[in-house]
Amino acid sequence: MKSAAVLPIAALSVIAVGLVGCSTGGAGGGGDDSTLTISGWSGDETMEAIIAAFEKDNPGVNVEFTGLPWPNILTQINTELVSGTASDVVVVFPGNGNPITAQTLAKGDYLVDLSSQPWVSEFNDANKAVMGADGEILMVANNFTIIPATYNTQALEELGVSAPQTWSEVLDLCTAAKDKGKVAYALGGLAGGTFHYLPYALTATLVDGPNPDFATEQAAGDVTFSDSEWSTAFEQYTEMLDAGCFTTDTLGTSLEIAQEQVAKGDAVGIVTVSNHISDIEGYAPEGTTFETAAFPATDDPSETILPVGLGAGYGVNAKGNVELAKKFIDFYMSEEGLNIALDAGSIFPTVPVEGFEPIPALAGVAEQVQSDRTAAFPDQTWPNSNVNQVYMDQVQKLLGGQTSIADALAAMDSAYAE
Amino acid sequence: MYRYTWRTGVLEVVMILVALIFLFPIYVLFNLAFKATGDQSSTLAPPERFTFDNFAQAWSQGGLGNALINSAIVTVVTIAMIVIFSAAAAYPLSRVGARWSKITYFAFLAGLLLPVQLALLPLYQIIRDLGLLGTLWGVILVGVGGAMPFSIFLYAGFMRALPAEYEEAAALDGASAFRTFWSVVFPLVRPITGTVAILNAVWTWNDFLTPLLYLSGSQQKTITVAVYGFVGQYGAQWNLIFAGIIISILPILVAYFLLQKYIVQGFAGGLKG
Amino acid sequence: MGTPALRESATLFPKKRRRPHRGYASSVWWFVLPAAVLYVFAVVVPSAQGSFFAFTDWDGVSPNPSPVGFEQFTKILSDPNAVIAIRNTLLVAIVVMVVQNILGLLIALGVNSRIKSRNVLRVLIFAPVVITSIAVGFLWKNLLAPDGAVNQGLEAIGLGALRQNWLGDPDVAIWAIMIVMIWQFVGYSMVIFLAGLQGIPDEVLEAASIDGAGSIRRFWDIVRPMLAPAITINLMLSLISGLKVFDQVWVMTQGGPGGATNTISTLIYSNAFQLGRFGYGAALAVVLTIFVAIASAIQYRLLARQES
Numbered sequence: 001m002k003s004a005a006v007l008p009i010a011a012l013s014v015i016a017v018g019l020v021g022c023s024t025g026g027a028g029g030g031g032d033d034s035t036l037t038i039s040g041w042s043g044d045e046t047m048e049a050i051i052a053a054f055e056k057d058n059p060g061v062n063v064e065f066t067g068l069p070w071p072n073i074l075t076q077i078n079t080e081l082v083s084g085t086a087s088d089v090v091v092v093f094p095g096n097g098n099p100i101t102a103q104t105l106a107k108g109d110y111l112v113d114l115s116s117q118p119w120v121s122e123f124n125d126a127n128k129a130v131m132g133a134d135g136e137i138l139m140v141a142n143n144f145t146i147i148p149a150t151y152n153t154q155a156l157e158e159l160g161v162s163a164p165q166t167w168s169e170v171l172d173l174c175t176a177a178k179d180k181g182k183v184a185y186a187l188g189g190l191a192g193g194t195f196h197y198l199p200y201a202l203t204a205t206l207v208d209g210p211n212p213d214f215a216t217e218q219a220a221g222d223v224t225f226s227d228s229e230w231s232t233a234f235e236q237y238t239e240m241l242d243a244g245c246f247t248t249d250t251l252g253t254s255l256e257i258a259q260e261q262v263a264k265g266d267a268v269g270i271v272t273v274s275n276h277i278s279d280i281e282g283y284a285p286e287g288t289t290f291e292t293a294a295f296p297a298t299d300d301p302s303e304t305i306l307p308v309g310l311g312a313g314y315g316v317n318a319k320g321n322v323e324l325a326k327k328f329i330d331f332y333m334s335e336e337g338l339n340i341a342l343d344a345g346s347i348f349p350t351v352p353v354e355g356f357e358p359i360p361a362l363a364g365v366a367e368q369v370q371s372d373r374t375a376a377f378p379d380q381t382w383p384n385s386n387v388n389q390v391y392m393d394q395v396q397k398l399l400g401g402q403t404s405i406a407d408a409l410a411a412m413d414s415a416y417a418e
Numbered sequence: 419m420y421r422y423t424w425r426t427g428v429l430e431v432v433m434i435l436v437a438l439i440f441l442f443p444i445y446v447l448f449n450l451a452f453k454a455t456g457d458q459s460s461t462l463a464p465p466e467r468f469t470f471d472n473f474a475q476a477w478s479q480g481g482l483g484n485a486l487i488n489s490a491i492v493t494v495v496t497i498a499m500i501v502i503f504s505a506a507a508a509y510p511l512s513r514v515g516a517r518w519s520k521i522t523y524f525a526f527l528a529g530l531l532l533p534v535q536l537a538l539l540p541l542y543q544i545i546r547d548l549g550l551l552g553t554l555w556g557v558i559l560v561g562v563g564g565a566m567p568f569s570i571f572l573y574a575g576f577m578r579a580l581p582a583e584y585e586e587a588a589a590l591d592g593a594s595a596f597r598t599f600w601s602v603v604f605p606l607v608r609p610i611t612g613t614v615a616i617l618n619a620v621w622t623w624n625d626f627l628t629p630l631l632y633l634s635g636s637q638q639k640t641i642t643v644a645v646y647g648f649v650g651q652y653g654a655q656w657n658l659i660f661a662g663i664i665i666s667i668l669p670i671l672v673a674y675f676l677l678q679k680y681i682v683q684g685f686a687g688g689l690k691g
Numbered sequence: 692m693g694t695p696a697l698r699e700s701a702t703l704f705p706k707k708r709r710r711p712h713r714g715y716a717s718s719v720w721w722f723v724l725p726a727a728v729l730y731v732f733a734v735v736v737p738s739a740q741g742s743f744f745a746f747t748d749w750d751g752v753s754p755n756p757s758p759v760g761f762e763q764f765t766k767i768l769s770d771p772n773a774v775i776a777i778r779n780t781l782l783v784a785i786v787v788m789v790v791q792n793i794l795g796l797l798i799a800l801g802v803n804s805r806i807k808s809r810n811v812l813r814v815l816i817f818a819p820v821v822i823t824s825i826a827v828g829f830l831w832k833n834l835l836a837p838d839g840a841v842n843q844g845l846e847a848i849g850l851g852a853l854r855q856n857w858l859g860d861p862d863v864a865i866w867a868i869m870i871v872m873i874w875q876f877v878g879y880s881m882v883i884f885l886a887g888l889q890g891i892p893d894e895v896l897e898a899a900s901i902d903g904a905g906s907i908r909r910f911w912d913i914v915r916p917m918l919a920p921a922i923t924i925n926l927m928l929s930l931i932s933g934l935k936v937f938d939q940v941w942v943m944t945q946g947g948p949g950g951a952t953n954t955i956s957t958l959i960y961s962n963a964f965q966l967g968r969f970g971y972g973a974a975l976a977v978v979l980t981i982f983v984a985i986a987s988a989i990q991y992r993l994l995a996r997q998e999s
Contacts, residue, residue, distance in 0.1 A: 037635060039634070039635070041650055042646070042647040042648070042649065042650060043647055043649075043650050043655075044650070064635075064637075066634055067647055068630070068634070069646040069648075069649035069650070070649055072627070072646075074964070074965065075631075076631060076634060078751065078752070078964070079539060079542055079631065080634070080635075081752075082539070082751070083539075083542055083546055084546075085546055085551060087635060098965060099751060099752070099965060099967065104752055104967060105752060107750065108752040108754055109754070110752070189948065190858055190859065190943075190944065190948075191943070191944050191945035191946070191947045191948075192945065247837075248837060249859050250859065251856060251858070251859025251860070251947075251948045252835065252836060252837045252856040252857055252858045252859025252860070253836060253859070254833070254836065256656070256829075256832075256833075257833070257836050282455060384966075384967065385965060385966045385967050386966050386968075389965070389966060392947070393947065393949045394949070396947050396948035396949040397949035400859070400861060400948050402949055403949070422805060422807075426805055426806055429801060429804060429806055430806040430807065430808060432801070433798075433801045433802065433806060433808065433812055434808060436798065436816070437811075437812050437815045437816055440815060440816050440818070440819060440874065440877075441815055441818075442840070443819070443830045443831065443834060444818055444819070446833065446840075447822070447830060461833050462840050462843075503725045503726040503729065504726055506722040506723075506725070507722055507723040507725070507726035507727070509719065509722055510722050510723055514719065519720075522727070526726075526727075526730060528984070529730060529734045529735070530928075530931050530983075530987070531931065531980050531983040532734060532738045532980055533935055533959060533976045533979050533980065535741075535956070535959045535972065535976055536737075536738050536741035536742060536959075536973060536976040537733075537734065537738045537740075537741050538737075538741070539741065539969075540737035540738075540740035540741050541737035544732070544737060559732070559733060560733050562733070563729035563730050563732055563734055564734060566726050566729060566730040566733075566734070567734070568928070570726065571924065571927075572924055575920040575921075575923065575924050576886070576920055578920070579890065579919075579920045594718075595718040595719045595722075599719075609885075609886040609887075609889045609890070612886065613882055613883055613885075613886040616882065617879065617882065617883075620820055620821055624823045626823065642823060645823075646825065649825075656829060659826065659829075660826065663822065663826050667818075667821045667822060670821050671814060671817075671818065671821060674814065674817055675810075675814050678810070678813055678814070679810075
């Protein structure tokens with residue numbers, strides 16, 4: 001009886017050890033000329049479609065794709081690059097702010113300089129500045145991320161109003177929504193939520209609008225958060241909070257709950273990245289439609305600036321199969337590759353594509369995205385990741401009433417100066 | 419012995435109420451897994467229409483079948499190695515009074531203190547240098563090594579509580595040290611073997627960081643890695659994730675249920691047997 | 692069958708007066724070898740290498756970290772987040788240890804009795820242990836939302852005054868996280884207590900619970916000493932895991948709102964793997980290790996005195 005129980009365990013382990021012995025797999029990196037390894041997003045159907053087309057165009061080439069989930073992708077790719085085991089093509093973010101951004105990785109020569117590739121000339125200087133460091137281009141993205149205000153059209157109709165074009169109309173919307181027992185703007189204040197996007201929308205108009213060189217001047221030490229219109233942006237943010245524009249108890253509200261509120265019309269709109277729109281549509285009852293507008297910060301609609309940033313893209317591992325990887329990146333940015341991406345997903349392309357039509361929900365901002373009335377996300381030019389962390393903490397503290405605007409900005413300034 | 423009195427009845431009711439509180443979040447988990455995408459009812463309301471679509475989709479899209487096999491291999495081998503190695507190590511550490519045994523015992527316990535984040539990067543590079551990246555062996559060795567402190571702690575604690583008379587009798591009969599351990603001591607500590615096995619199994623089965631890190635780039639996935647494949651950059655397909663999680667926890671709950679019976683036969687049973 | 696007399700020797704701690712068994716010392720040392728090799732390779736060596744970074748300024752990517760002595764350690768003293776994190780870590784460790792073990796023991800006693808549903812209940816109460824943290828985080832973010840099930844439930848039973856902005860109120864959030872931790876890990880303690888209870892004859896347990904008056908006293912005098920190994924193991928494991936708490940915080944609040952729920956482990960993670968301050972993260976990890984070592988040494992002493 002005693003040993004009887006031990007036997008099955010021993011037997012199982014013998015079988016299992018045998019099975020383990022049979023299974024081998026190659027880790028990423030290196031490889032022969034015909035194999036390309038790519039580390040991308042898990043469940044990224046767009047990428048899978050591009051890879052399939054690339055394999056078809058290049059007979060004999062075999063692409064091995066590894067999909068990684070958020071947020072582990074950050075630690076994963078960083079660890080692999082540092083250890084020399086990364087795939088040939090890896091996800092890289094523009095600017096600064098996390099462990100796999102172009103400028104962070106520039107410190108270690110982990111990525112290949114792509115500045116002589118054909119698509120580079122399609123990008124303007126502001127974009128190129130966040131795609132690498134010291135004149136090198138280390139990553140490229142085929143998609144823009146936009147921060148518009150997204151509205152539930154039926155909820156707007158119920159209130160008998162249209163999407164606000166001025167700051168006063170924003171505040172009016174808050175009142176009108178409140179009268180109907182709704183909130184104007186869903187706001188997920190819990191970690192991973194949407195709370196940090198609305199100030200970006202405000203500063204685009206208030207800070208970058210009058211002074212497009214703000215980021216450069218700040219880097220030179222000529223301006224700071226505290227002595228800039230950032231304070232106005234935070235004032236308007238807290239004004240909205242006090243006016244009851246946002247989800248009640250916003251700090252306890254998660255991303256999904258905020259998205260559901262606007263999907264179901266309990267909230268009229270939400271200010272968040274355009275990539276969230278498809279999730280919101282997924283939560284919405286059939287027949288619900290959504291529209292977008294740039295979020296205003298002043299009473300002159302022509303002053304409104306739309307935050308548009310490069311999305312996450314890809315870079316080439318310097319220790320990998322560089323030539324084939326470059327070839328893939330070129331394909332990713334080619335007319336053919338872009339068209340596949342447009343067909344498969346709802347991306348907003350970073351370079352002009354003939355016959356491009358944005359998804360209906362983004363029609364309201366499509367024209368402005370391609371105009372010069374846009375501004376990059378401020379965090380992409382912040383000099384270290386900690387500014388972003390401090391910014392998030394301080395915005396939450398503002399929403400919770402635990403700090404003053406002056407203190408919040410001072411904290412951000414000291415993180416910036418590190 | 420015990421009879422089922424009114425007092426037992428009251429206890430039964432109280433325990434069921436406690437269990438209901440525990441079950442509530444799990445109800446939500448099942449509820450969401452059975453809801454169709456686009457179901458408008460709230461998180462708590464039952465589905466408008468029960469659907470197995472999420473399970474089917476998670477199964478095919480996530481390749482959960484293969485992932486379950488990989489997880490089973492990793493878990494069974496890891497647990498077998500943990501049980502054998504930690505029980506063997508705990509035996510002299512709990513029986514020998516010498517100074518070296520005490521020092522070794524505390525050296526193992528020190529492993530409980532170390533935060534995993536400290537070792538993450540160096541350990542990855544050790545596994546790389548051993549050429550074990552992308553293999554299940556990498557995951558297994560990391561799991562077994564990391565589980566030693568906890569498992570030896572559990573085993574040593576219970577082995578000390580075990581009277582030495584049985585072993586002494588076996589030793590007097592001329593049994594070797596190994597034989598004494600294997601046929602006398604190991605069966606006697608059965609409840610704790612069950613406990614070590616189930617707690618480590620849960621941990622190994624659910625571990626996500628280790629298999630993600632060490633199997634990345636190969637075509638091998640464990641069940642957790644496959645399930646989190648539904649978490650993307652801008653959101654997660656929770657219906658699919660929850661369906662995947664339900665699929666993934668069933669084997670481990672069944673294993674627990676079976677081991678549980680093995681545990682509760684107990685010291686007493688072992689001594690009698 | 693174990694009798695009380697037999698079990699008097701039950702203790703977790705090496706006793707000085709224990710006589711070494713004949714021939715043991717020379718013949719069984721190699722039993723330790725496989726475990727020791729794996730442990731050194733998977734824990735000791737990489738941890739030692741990791742702590743080396745605490746004395747450098749490594750940013751997680753640059754090829755050549757330069758040594759900075761104890762600078763990273765002195766930074767901790769002036770980091771306001773570290774102060775909050777240390778306070779939270781201690782609070783969580785102590786509260787969770789006490790509540791989880793009391794509840795775990797009561798539940799273990801409950802499902803160790805003759806109630807008919809005991810086998811099912813053992814599985815149900817253990818189930819949360821089996822669910823991975825990311826799912827637990829999502830579920831509880833929903834349940835604890837301002838209009839979530841917990842607040843609705845409180846209103847329904849007339850306790851609306853107790854409703855909270857569970858994860859959004861900086862003063863409440865850390866307690867909400869503790870509730871989730873306890874929910875998730877009571878089953879863990881229960882399993883270890885159940886293993887301990889198997890060594891105690893039914894008659895002894897029954898004698899200790901026959902009637903209300905004096906049963907606590909009897910439990911304390913008779914059952915507790917026999918449960919000593921399980922109690923010690925549970926207390927030490929829950930203290931250590933409480934001090935190292937990471938997952939539950941990370942999946943629900945990531946240390947927010949405004950840094951109010953940071954623990955030492957979340958700070959280690961964000962500094963080392965998100966903020967490009969690997970050296971500082973490693974220094975925090977070294978401090979945490981020392982912290983846990985001191986706390987468990989104190990606990991070990993207290994429990995050792997208790998047992999003997």
